[in-house]
Amino acid sequence: MANPVTPDFPAASASPARPRPGIWRRLVRRPLALIGLVIIAVTLLGAAFAPWLTAFGPDEQMFDGLTLSGEPLPPNTTFWLGTDLLGRDLLTRILYGARTSLFIGIIANGTALLIGTLVGVTAGYFRGWIGSALMRFTDLMMAFPALLLAICLAAVFQPSLWIVAMVIALVNWVQTARVMFTQTSSLTEREFIAAEKTLGASSARILLRHILPHLIPTIIVWGTLGISTTVLLEATLSYLGIGVQPPTPSWGNIIFENQTYFQAAPWLVFFPGVAILALALAFNLVGDALRDILDPTQRGRS
Amino acid sequence: MNPGAAANAAGPSAVASATAAPVLDVSGLTITVRGEEGEREVVSDLSFTLARGETLCIAGESGSGKSMTSLAVMRLLPKPAARIASGAIGFAGKDLAGLDERAMQAIRGNRIAMIFQEPMTSLNPVLSIGRQLIEAIETHTDLSRREARQHAVEALKAVRIPEAESRLGQYPHELSGGMRQRVMIAMALALQPDVLIADEPTTALDVTVQGEVLELLRDLQRRHGTSIILITHDMGVVAEMADRVIVMRNGRMVEQGKVGDIFEAPTQAYTRELLAAVPRMGTGAARGEAEAPAPAAPDAVASVRDLTVRFDRHGGFLGRVTHRVHAVEGVSFDIRPNETLALVGESGCGKSTTAKAIAGLVPFTGSIAVNGRDFAGLSREALKAVKRDVQMIFQDPYASLDPRMRVGDLVAEPMLIHGIGSAAERRERVAALFERVGLRADQMELYPHEFSGGQRQRVCIARALALRPKLIIADESVSALDVSVQARVLELLKELQQEFGIAYLFISHDMAVVENISDRVAVMYLGQIVEMGTRAQVFGDPRHPYTRRLIEAVPIPDPARRRGNFARLVSEIPSVTRPLGNEPQRLRLADVGDGHLVVAEAV
Amino acid sequence: MIAYLARRIIQSILILIGISAITFALLYLLPADPVRQIAGRSATPATVESIRRQLGLDQPFLVQYGRYLWNLVQGDLGRSYIQRSEVSQLIVARLPATLLLMIGAIVCELLIGLTMGLVAAVRRGSRTDDSLMVASFIGVSAPQFVVGLLLLYVFAVRLSWFPIGGYGTFSHLVLPSLTVGIMGAGWYARMMRSSMIDVLYQDYIRTARAKGLDRLTILIRHALPNAILPIVAMVGIDIGILMGGIVVVESLFGWPGIGQLVWQAIQRVDIPIIMGVTLVSAFAIVLGNLLADIVAPFIDPRIKLR
């Protein structure tokens, strides 16, 4: 008897290669995720087509943008979101500012996340001297005065967005690394990792295929919250002279320039704040949906 | 005494036999789960009743919805996938199916308790077992913390966990599989519920302890009139315990009846098939002794010498080592190609630890060589090659499967790792493997949590087989399978052995299975091997008292030959935990003829 | 454990030395000249040079750093260039306030954040969950200056429940802690929700329910310890963030913490203060992380200290 399977076992269809519904398809089926995607798309388009969307220049100080005593104008029919302290159109500045802020929120934040996850996961998985060395290096970076580094970089390099992105990545990966480290070291002790090891799975495989997927929720949390913080951090760095310089707008520095005026001219803080919030929320909506989709225990949720 | 009064008087005087009024009345229960392709019934239109003081055994095919049914009674079906689609669960005048969470809280644990199938994942990994036990007791009694603690210690002692007092401070991962299961049992028993649902409560227990535990259940039943739903594959246990039996298959009840009737005159084909597949002691001999390989062949697949594994136990403020767990203490054996070495022994005696050491998962002293290559001093590449040849099936299948991967990918993974075949070939092979272990190929798309305990176990087996290794370590790998599937899987294992010369290190409590499958048997006790020889030698001529006890304790799958009472051992439970510096004595093995090794002192 | 601690302490000392070296080097490379800050605008070049010589700032880098380390070993952090007081005195005077605010903030963060996270996880997918999500993102995205000012305006100016800034009593502590805490709470809430959701689907939660435990006990006693691990790491991180990064809140509330000290020092290149504060906060961060690492195995006993 070559085949021990008794007849009452349902015969296997040779290769049931039923296509799994793509993640993308499942994503757009969720209304909240769709809202998130739309917000992200709108922001991207707004940034890309800013010059066509507004009649003003981003650093055009309008004579009629200020009152005689130098106060900015609240939202009105000419300036839809009002003007800033220099009499510039706020909407225009927010549209152009999206360029900087998207760059920071996505590239810088993403890099930080990537480095942090790499380091934290490696350290948490290998422990031993590699882990020790990596984590002590992380401690060192965390304890290191980032602002000082920023100031020094500002002095050495020509201020540019790339440097801000670099500094932000440099500052932010550390925290991600720490959290990833603890979670990974806990995961590594789970039995299914031991099972993988007995299969002879390479460390890279275990890390990528078995540990990383369990970290996705954390990555999503840090990634989405990181958007707000990095966009605001960019403003601090610009303030110290290493980022975009005035009059180039970014959401963060619009808020920073104006935050002391927030009682006198609340719109100057409110609108860019809403922009940051919306972007972060949008990514979070997509992230949460993604998380649900990737989480097998959530299958069957309507 | 009228039945109603008996139902109320939950005293020691309560009668053991079933009384008329049902405690639990399940009618028309249908459970559905939602998957990617819509809803599917896993339990269909199930009705049964459970009388007071009665033991109802549910047996049947693995994956037939037994666990789901019991979870439905507890209203603990896995959310969000599973739900009760229709039906009623009558209990104490209420329909549990429609009760809200708060009302259920008062019933769970207190009135209906449950022992879950997989003890590893069912215990909270970050809480000491003491806390988990004491908490259960405190929730439903108003004992003080100290009394509750005392209670907990007694409960642990009752399930024969050694050193109960100090075990309270241990965490689940520090316990052996059987111990974890006993902790779960202790937890449920301590609550003295009206209805106890025990889902495979003794799969991880050696037969002596199993006997103890079953006796404990009966004792509880006798004293409190507890009704028991016992889900088990072990027909011996069914025969031993059941008043009535339900046989399930594909989510439907196939047959139900008095235990005697079922065993004697099964009406349904499936039941007959099931009973026919029950492994019985003594049948193994039929395989013939001729196959027994020559002793001490030089080309052993694995050769273990003086293997010792110890775990430190920390105590005190500074966390110094105060005690040591001598889990494995100087174990030596060889496994030759084409050979099945069974490792049997009391729960907690170090079987899994030995297995893990061979799989390279715990640090050890001594030497382990696979294919003649000693682990010590192997490069990473070489180790990977060695690992390919040794595959382990873990005792706890759920914990050893990555919950975020589809089982198809999990089974294909070993091939992927070792670069075998193209993606399509691998898929095909996985599908074939699935078939051979009795799973459907379309289940490849599911995730581990969507399977029943037995199905998961089969996934693990398929996974280990995928590589056709030289040595498979199977740690309690067929314990959760119903006997018919079990028979098929065992058949498959044998076949593969013949085809590819695979050697097995087969760890099991089920002496009948061991008798059926093994070529040689090693009996472990307190971390050391006390007897080792061919199957015939060990089963035919057991020399060590522990071996004898083991064989005697095997329940016989025949209700007619039901034993009245297990002798409850009152002796001190021996323990492998010892204070620092107090090392256990190493036992010497003496050859009593033909390579039959027995502890010298016992000869 | 002891061996681990010993090893970690040695590593920590090396880290501190490393940080002092890098910081010192950066400050050395900084184009802004501290002497010019000290000497002020009317000083003649001769005066500037004489001050430079006095402070040893004309020496090569290694000599300067060597001297700094040597003094450091003797417990001397030097004197502020601008304030001319001993740095250790200045730091010690402000340390209690920083620590207090740190504790207050962490308590607020945990209290608000963890509760929010717990509720959101339990009510996953509901309206409550959605609004908590928005709330936590507002917390994270709102500039601290604005949050602080709003709180001040409402609770101190309008309602007079709390004093408008200052330091000393418990009621002084509330608003600044809250301001810092609101941002952190957003983080903790999201983290908590995320890890809680994972935990709530585990089998052992089912076991706990089977025991008949009530919801709260299950959440607090069974789910929380499993979900809290990343949170503990966060607290370690928080110490770092709070140690130097709450200048805005400190000055809004007139809170005499280290943040203000170092901010003023950075503006005026007061190297000894920058060095001193850097070392102190580095110490706190290293300590915080060490504690987080030590606590981890207690929370998840499967983790071993290695």
Place this chain on the structure above:
Amino acid sequence: QELDPNAKPGGDIVITYKDDVATLDPAIGYDWQNWSMIKSLFDGLMDYKPGTTELVPDLAESYEISPDGKTFTFKLRPGVKFHNGREMTAEDVKYSIDRVVNPVTQSPGQGFFASIKGYEEAAAGKADGLSGITVVDPSTIKFELTRPDATFLHVMAINFSHVVPKEEVEKYGADFGKHPVGTGAFKLGEWTLGQRVVFEKNPDYWHKGLPYLDKITFEIGQEPIVALLRLQKGEIDVPGDGIPPAKFQEVMNDPAQKARVVEGGQLHTGYVTMNVNVPPFDNVKVRQAVNMAINKERIVQLINNRAVPANQPLPPSMPGYAKDYKGYPHDPAKAKELLAEAGQGDGFTTDLYVMNTDPNPRIAQGIQQDLAAIGIKANIQALAQANVIAAGGEKEGAPMIWSGGMAWIADFPDPSNFYGPILGCGGAVPGGWNWSWYCNEDLDKKAAEADSIVDPAKAEERNKMWSDIYVKIMEDAPWAPVFNEQRFTMKSARMGGADNLYVDPVHIPINYDHVYVNDVQ
């Protein structure tokens, strides 16, 4: 100095500051915050009449100037006691100035005493004190100078020449700045680092009847916006950092609050420097073009009219201000022509450095737009103060700097004070404060000449000479003066005293010795 007949002694006030009080050592303290605090703890030989820039003797009862203007002899006021009870003598005066000049002290004020004989040796640490200072008798002290110095009396009024008791300085050593002991109207009561400094009335103050206040509490570390909130709630009396720009309109639009704001001039000019070493600013026409390009009215509007447009380095309230000088008009067309003449018709790109605190980056953006209108593309470099100063001190470091936030507020009200370090050749050195690196030997000579006119009777003549110097400078246009900031001090309703005490040109924010509160019983 007379007493105010309306003043009632007693009471205490609270003043807030954002930044720490660095030090109260008169030899060291050199920022506008501790400047006037020190003035209330210590006294010098000379002082100014409260609320004015008029010099009057203070610890000196009288003084004499030799006809050649090189010897100054001061007669000390008798019976002046330090806070520790000891009587002040001429020895103390000499000790105090020797101390400032001694390099060990690291005083930023060392250079002010350069005209005294023996300065070189003393400043180099080669001599024990200045040979030019002689204690004639315990109440007489004589200063001999190497050249006539018209500013010398002002120098005797600045903090660096305030008198300190030797025994206390030696007792506290480097910590004297935290334990100041002087002869001033107030003495230090309490100093809690990072929180508050408390001044208490000096009962033995030689000027009987002063000060009026019993106590002044300086609360430290408070954001100006919050300070204003507290003022509105009546918790404090004066926000030391002034009215925050963000709140300025709100305050000025409310009559009740506006009534408590005192406005006054300030010895301040905000300007843009153009580095004459950096092409194309080496061309005077380019610099003039910049002067014409900037729309000062609009920039003043940007800061809510808290300033008046400036056309020359000196502020209007400074003696020597050239009233008739019209400066460069705002004329972009003309500016473009000038650029074309300079061969920069297509414009050019340059950097404009600016300190990063509000409103400076904003002002810089205003200027940037004006420059863009004539084709100059100025990239803004908004940096921390220290970095801007560093860039300015490099020979070819910063092509343009907007001076706001670091701008020149005079040490003493004399026209010479706007020249030396910031426009003279002396400041055009690496690390100097002459950020335009403008150096005109001719003018340096003229300046020296003007400063040797010591005779008070010839003050007008001297002022005229200074006017000419600054007008001459404007022809070369190394700067584009933009505005002179006005001072707006806000106080609580209970504060009394003449308005000019609240905009005192040398006491910022207020003259502590002479103000009082109305609500004492």
